[in-house]
Amino acid sequence: xxxxxxxxxxxxxxxxxxxxxxxxxxxxxxxxxxxxxxxxxxxxxxxxxxxxxxxxxxxxxxxxxxxxxxxxxxxxxxxxxxxxxxxxxxxxxxxxxxxxxxxxxxxxxxxxxxxxxxxxxxxxxxxxxxxxxxxxxxxxxxxxxxxxxxxxxxxxxxxxxxxxxxxxxxxxxxxxxxxxxxxxxxxxxxxxxxxxxxxxxxxxxxxxxxxxxxxxxxxxxxxxxxxxxxxxxxxxxxxxxxxxxxxxxxxxxxxxxxxxxxxxxxxxxxxxxxxxxxxxxxxxxxxxxxxxxxxxxxxxxxxxxxxxxxxxxxxxxxxxxxxxxxxxxxxxxxxxxxxxxxxxxxxxxxxxxxxxxxxxxxxxxxxxxxx
Amino acid sequence: xxxxxxxxxxxxxxxxxxxxxxxxxxxxxxxxxxxxxxxxxxxxxxxxxxxxxxxxxxxxxxxxxxxxxxxxxxxxxxxxxxxxxxxxxxxxxxxxxxxxxxxxxxxxxxxxxxxxxxxxxxxxxxxxxxxxxxxxxxxxxxxxxxxxxxxxxxxxxxxxxxxxxxxxxxxxxxxxxxxxxxxxxxxxxxxxxxxxxxxxxxxxxxxxxxxxxxxxxxxxxxxxxxxxxxxxxxxxxxxxxxxxxxxxxxxxxxxxxxxxxxxxxxxxxxxxxxxxxxxxxxxxxxxxxxxxxxxxxxxxxxxxxxxxxxxxxxxxxxxxxxxxxxxxxxxxxxxxxxxxxxxxxxxxxxxxxxxxxxxxxxxxxxxxxxxxxxxxxxxxxxxxxxxxxxxxxxxxxxxxxxxx
Numbered sequence: 044x045x046x047x048x049x050x051x052x053x054x055x056x057x058x059x060x061x062x063x064x065x066x067x068x069x070x071x072x073x074x075x076x077x078x079x080x081x082x083x084x085x086x087x088x089x090x091x092x093x094x095x096x097x098x099x100x101x102x103x104x105x106x107x108x109x110x111x112x113x114x115x116x117x118x119x120x121x122x123x124x125x126x127x128x129x130x131x132x133x134x135x136x137x138x139x140x141x142x143x144x145x146x147x148x149x150x151x152x153x154x155x156x157x158x159x160x161x162x163x164x165x166x167x168x169x170x171x172x173x174x175x176x177x178x179x180x181x182x183x184x185x186x187x188x189x190x191x192x193x194x195x196x197x198x199x200x201x202x203x204x205x206x207x208x209x210x211x212x213x214x215x216x217x218x219x220x221x222x223x224x225x226x227x228x229x230x231x232x233x234x235x236x237x238x239x240x241x242x243x244x245x246x247x248x249x250x251x252x253x254x255x256x257x258x259x260x261x262x263x264x265x266x267x268x269x270x271x272x273x274x275x276x277x278x279x280x281x282x283x284x285x286x287x288x289x290x291x292x293x294x295x296x297x298x299x300x301x302x303x304x305x306x307x308x309x310x311x312x313x314x315x316x317x318x319x320x321x322x323x324x325x326x327x328x329x330x331x332x333x334x335x336x337x338x339x340x341x342x343x344x345x346x347x348x349x350x351x352x353x354x355x356x357x358x359x360x361x362x363x364x365x366x367x368x369x370x371x372x373x374x375x376x377x378x379x380x381x382x383x384x385x386x387x388x389x390x391x392x393x394x395x396x397x398x399x400x401x402x403x404x405x406x407x408x409x410x411x412x413x414x
Numbered sequence: 415x416x417x418x419x420x421x422x423x424x425x426x427x428x429x430x431x432x433x434x435x436x437x438x439x440x441x442x443x444x445x446x447x448x449x450x451x452x453x454x455x456x457x458x459x460x461x462x463x464x465x466x467x468x469x470x471x472x473x474x475x476x477x478x479x480x481x482x483x484x485x486x487x488x489x490x491x492x493x494x495x496x497x498x499x500x501x502x503x504x505x506x507x508x509x510x511x512x513x514x515x516x517x518x519x520x521x522x523x524x525x526x527x528x529x530x531x532x533x534x535x536x537x538x539x540x541x542x543x544x545x546x547x548x549x550x551x552x553x554x555x556x557x558x559x560x561x562x563x564x565x566x567x568x569x570x571x572x573x574x575x576x577x578x579x580x581x582x583x584x585x586x587x588x589x590x591x592x593x594x595x596x597x598x599x600x601x602x603x604x605x606x607x608x609x610x611x612x613x614x615x616x617x618x619x620x621x622x623x624x625x626x627x628x629x630x631x632x633x634x635x636x637x638x639x640x641x642x643x644x645x646x647x648x649x650x651x652x653x654x655x656x657x658x659x660x661x662x663x664x665x666x667x668x669x670x671x672x673x674x675x676x677x678x679x680x681x682x683x684x685x686x687x688x689x690x691x692x693x694x695x696x697x698x699x700x701x702x703x704x705x706x707x708x709x710x711x712x713x714x715x716x717x718x719x720x721x722x723x724x725x726x727x728x729x730x731x732x733x734x735x736x737x738x739x740x741x742x743x744x745x746x747x748x749x750x751x752x753x754x755x756x757x758x759x760x761x762x763x764x765x766x767x768x769x770x771x772x773x774x775x776x777x778x779x780x781x782x783x784x785x786x787x788x789x790x791x792x793x794x795x796x797x798x799x800x801x802x803x804x805x806x807x808x809x810x811x812x813x814x815x816x817x818x
Contacts, residue, residue, distance in 0.1 A: 111773040113790075115501070115762045142561050144537045149769030152737035155563070156777065165563050170533040170540045171556035175580060179558070179573050335541065337558075340548050366501050368765070372541035375497040376548050392499070 234299020
């Protein structure tokens with residue numbers, strides 16, 4: 044009998060990520076590295092034969108974290124700290140944080156004091172896009188490689204890096220193929236499902252994920268029921284580590300067909316430029332991501348508008364955590380640029396516990412306006 | 415409550431005039447065909463700007479002045495109507511109101527020809543400046559600044575120095591003036607001199623009674639922010655040092671009967687500076703040091719290496735240093751300045767100066783036995799402040815410190 048690849052498999056992968064990681068660790072005897080995956084060159088971690096996994100901040104409470112971080116730091120870092128203090132992340136051997144925002148810096152600064160020496164690595168992420176900054180970031184990535192070699196007790200050769208790039212590019216291409224199917228009306232996959240595919244890519248060993256994704260791509264268009272919705276939406280913003288956030292939108296009449304999320308297209312859309320040396324290929328790719336952390340507004344607008352057009356998007360939702368400064372700032376020029384393009388948008392601020400009722404009301408009103 | 419006995423320093427009284435002159439100087443620069451730059455306020459490359467005849471203005475200072483003048487409300491409204499969340503930096507919301515053209519303090523800031531930002535304090539510096547550049551259609555130059563995880567590295571200094579050199583070349587293109595390295599060295603020498611004098615003023619605050627409190631210090635830091643690299647700043651701090659040292663020689667404190675010595679962290683709540691009077695008047699409690707005002711005199715500069723020195727200054731400020739460094743710094747101040755307790759001001763819209771407060775309070779108490787209190791409000795946005803609540807918290811804290 045043929046194995047049936049269901050999209051539900053990816054939800055399972057994501058939900059069982061802790062067990063999968065722990066099993067990988069037992070089997071391989073190698074270390075696991077927690078990352079903010081979109082901005083940490085995972086290829087280097089992979090080349091060191093370690094497993095990079097996206098960290099998750101979805102909280103139940105903040106009881107322990109409240110002793111260190113104030114309520115106005117972002118709930119992602121507060122939630123992640125809670126999990127660390129609750130000892131839910133004992134399988135992480137190293138934490139690599141890119142220096143993106145003030146909440147990450149605050150968290151890092153405190154965690155340095157609470158954690159054993161050398162268990163956290165701050166990776167400088169440049170706040171501008173000059174040649175100077177590009178060269179410096181290549182040095183940063185070089186130093187990160189040297190650090191990983193020591194940490195993993197394994198030399199990383201050019202060949203290792205090339206292999207790692209190939210593994211990652213393959214997964215990126217597959218994810219892109221899946222996203223391309225969402226251009227269709229209706230798309231074969233919902234926004235929540237697509238998010239689970241991407242989130243599981245960030246937490247599952249890459250080759251396993253690619254293998255499952257190939258299966259999904261063979262099957263997905265033959266699924267019996269396509270997702271339904273009253274308006275084709277794009278979601279734009281930061282890390283969404285909780286599918287419930289998008290579920291609220293899709294339960295309110297929205298059909299998410301594209302995104303500009305850290306846990307979405309930004310994670311895999313751009314590929315490396317094959318002409319350069321491996322380390323430069325890697326650093327250049329991460330350096331050039333259109334993000335709030337150093338790109339111009341114009342670059343972000345260009346990317347967003349291109350996505351809106353390519354996926355026939357009728358409206359854009361910005362699901363934004365309260366106190367997430369970078370994305371709250373970027374909403375201002377992005378929302379206005381969309382308006383100029385004639386595309387309505389909605390800033391959907393949220394905090395935990397999710398106020399699902401009022402979020403639904405807001406999205407319903409937005410979708411109704413689009414019809 | 416007893417009447418205020420505060421003896422304001424005459425140098426602190428001068429500041430109002432200096433502030434007005436500063437904003438006028440931008441107008442004058444434009445009249446003379448010189449350029450105006452809006453720059454972030456913590457370790458900006460003022461020395462480069464002054465050496466090239468470019469007049470810097472500091473939006474953060476403008477927000478502070480507007481708050482003291484109680485003129486922020488319509489500016490907040492304009493920003494929020496434009497889409498800026500009320501949780502975002504209140505300095506930004508204030509200045510953006512003016513940028514968006516609403517009626518603003520002093521008729522608004524003189525428009526910039528170039529914007530200069532760095533991330534050495536916060537990501538907000540980058541986002542805020544990007545938003546101004548986008549709105550004003552003005553060129554923006556960003557100096558990328560690595561966070562310090564242990565010690566400042568040579569490679570980090572080199573990187574920032576290279577960008578400062580680039581900035582110099584960019585400014586040459588924008589202004590049509592050349593960057594004369596001799597003039598820059600002189601500006602760095604003057605800046606270093608002013609910083610040294612400012613640090614010496616703090617040294618005198620170790621005296622009992624303390625000659626200068628937080629209100630005067632918050633005013634007197636103005637030339638450090640606005641005029642680093644000028645003769646005027648050096649002369650100002652020479653006068654201030656004289657005044658403060660005279661007081662110490664004669665055993666004169668900023669208030670009579672000093673009883674408690676406090677350390678302040680965070681940006682003063684500019685809309686309620688009267689909170690400091692409350693501590694002075696009711697409890698005879700004096701702030702003998704502020705981490706915030708001290709920020710502007712941290713680094714020693716070597717005029718023979720102007721770019722490297724300015725790079726070091728950019729990197730070396732408390733918000734760019736790790737918590738472990740901050741903790742050591744605070745413990746040393748507490749000892750050296752005979753501090754009884756610490757007041758940590760948390761501003762909900764300023765993560766950079768506030769995010770560590772809860773942890774710092776815990777570490778100070780548990781590891782060093784230093785008592786502290788956190789007041790949570792906002793440095794600019796009065797709507798997030800309750801005077802009664804702040805005073806009640808201070809009452810409890812002073813009781814813990816032993817006030818009767």
